[in-house]
Amino acid sequence: MKFPIHIERTEVSHLHEVDFSQLQFGKWYSDHMFVAEWRHGRWVDCHIIPFGNLPFSPASSALHYGQIIFEGMKAYRSPEGEPLLFRPEMNRCRFNLSAARMAMPQVPEALWHDALHELIWLDRAWIPSQQGASLYVRPFMFATDRFIGIRPTEYFKFIIITSPAGLYYARPVKVLTMEKYVRAFPGGTGYAKAAGNYGATMLPLREALQHGYDQVLWLDGIEHRYIQEIGTMNVFFVIDDVVITPELDGTILEGVTRDSLIQLLKLKGLRIEERKVSIDEIIDAGERQRLQDAFGSGTAASVVAIAEIMHRGRQIPLPPVEERRWWKELKAELEGIKYGTRPDPFGWRVPVRSRLLSVAMN
Numbered sequence: 001m002k003f004p005i006h007i008e009r010t011e012v013s014h015l016h017e018v019d020f021s022q023l024q025f026g027k028w029y030s031d032h033m034f035v036a037e038w039r040h041g042r043w044v045d046c047h048i049i050p051f052g053n054l055p056f057s058p059a060s061s062a063l064h065y066g067q068i069i070f071e072g073m074k075a076y077r078s079p080e081g082e083p084l085l086f087r088p089e090m091n092r093c094r095f096n097l098s099a100a101r102m103a104m105p106q107v108p109e110a111l112w113h114d115a116l117h118e119l120i121w122l123d124r125a126w127i128p129s130q131q132g133a134s135l136y137v138r139p140f141m142f143a144t145d146r147f148i149g150i151r152p153t154e155y156f157k158f159i160i161i162t163s164p165a166g167l168y169y170a171r172p173v174k175v176l177t178m179e180k181y182v183r184a185f186p187g188g189t190g191y192a193k194a195a196g197n198y199g200a201t202m203l204p205l206r207e208a209l210q211h212g213y214d215q216v217l218w219l220d221g222i223e224h225r226y227i228q229e230i231g232t233m234n235v236f237f238v239i240d241d242v243v244i245t246p247e248l249d250g251t252i253l254e255g256v257t258r259d260s261l262i263q264l265l266k267l268k269g270l271r272i273e274e275r276k277v278s279i280d281e282i283i284d285a286g287e288r289q290r291l292q293d294a295f296g297s298g299t300a301a302s303v304v305a306i307a308e309i310m311h312r313g314r315q316i317p318l319p320p321v322e323e324r325r326w327w328k329e330l331k332a333e334l335e336g337i338k339y340g341t342r343p344d345p346f347g348w349r350v351p352v353r354s355r356l357l358s359v360a361m362n
């Protein structure tokens with residue numbers, strides 16, 4: 001192994017405390033976590049240790065200036081009980097894109113691969129087997145320099161925790177636009193999975209929830225006209241049998257689910273356009289009954305129908321969710337690939353394998 005990993009197993013497993021029939025998102029954490037340190041220009045001290053609190057200085061620069069990035073991935077259990085990852089290399093590339101934007105070190109393929117595979121293999125009993133549930137995998141990195149001046153930092157922790165999770169959204173979502181706030185603008189960090197992008201949306205999200213909406217449908221930061229994303233998800237619309245999603249212009253996240261849906265649609269020979277989408281175009285299509293579907297896509301959320309879109313106090317007309325087939329069919333197809341119940345024409349499924357631990361499956 002290029003990055004030797006030391007494994008310290010927990011003495012007490014918490015697996016029996018979890019009610020796998022009542023999983024929620026982010027409530028439970030599996031027994032172990034991976035931790036590595038960046039010191040003097042190299043990744044060192046790679047450990048898998050029992051999940052728990054970590055000591056670090058209150059002067060750590062991440063706490064003061066938000067130099068933190070993260071990823072979201074999922075591990076699934078196939079019908080044969082085999083642990084599977086979905087396109088983990090795409091998450092690594094995006095993690096490194098986020099790292100570059102935030103002046104943080106890159107995570108090499110060998111470190112990402114070995115950390116993920118050894119951790120998930122060790123905690124494979126935590127992967128739920130029921131449809132819709134999975135082991136959510138959260139890699140993240142933050143600056144640990146003990147220094148409260150502002151300067152590019154030199155010390156980091158790279159950590160992976162995992163969490164058995166149910167659906168992020170248990171039902172179709174209601175979204176509203178907000179012109180008072182913006183999420184991203186050209187030259188900013190919109191395309192990065194930087195923690196601050198999410199922290200800055202807590203207040204708008206609270207206001208959306210107070211008005212009975214689940215999320216904000218973000219518009220561009222300059223004209224407040226072009227649709228960006230939903231914060232937890234990318235967004236798709238279907239107008240006259242053409243699937244349309246906002247282009248990657250540097251202000252939105254390049255979702256793994258977004259990319260997978262685009263490739264699935266192309267394989268099926270359906271029309272998919274990645275381009276600028278204005279809220280006026282969606283209103284117009286809705287009013288003329290040409291808007292056939294609207295849905296969000298994300299790792300945590302999977303594919304979820306948008307039940308309502310509110311803009312400037314007016315609801316955009318959409319067909320009832322039960323009558324829409326696009327989101328449902330795409331979700332079924334993608335989940336079939338992820339859970340190993342449908343063929344995988346793209347080679348996206350990656351079986352989890354351990355080099356350090358016994359390869360015999362329980």
Ligand code: COI
Nearest residue numbers: 072073232298299300301
């Ligand atoms: C994901 O879909 O994995 C995300 O990171 C979105 C959200 C939970 C913040």
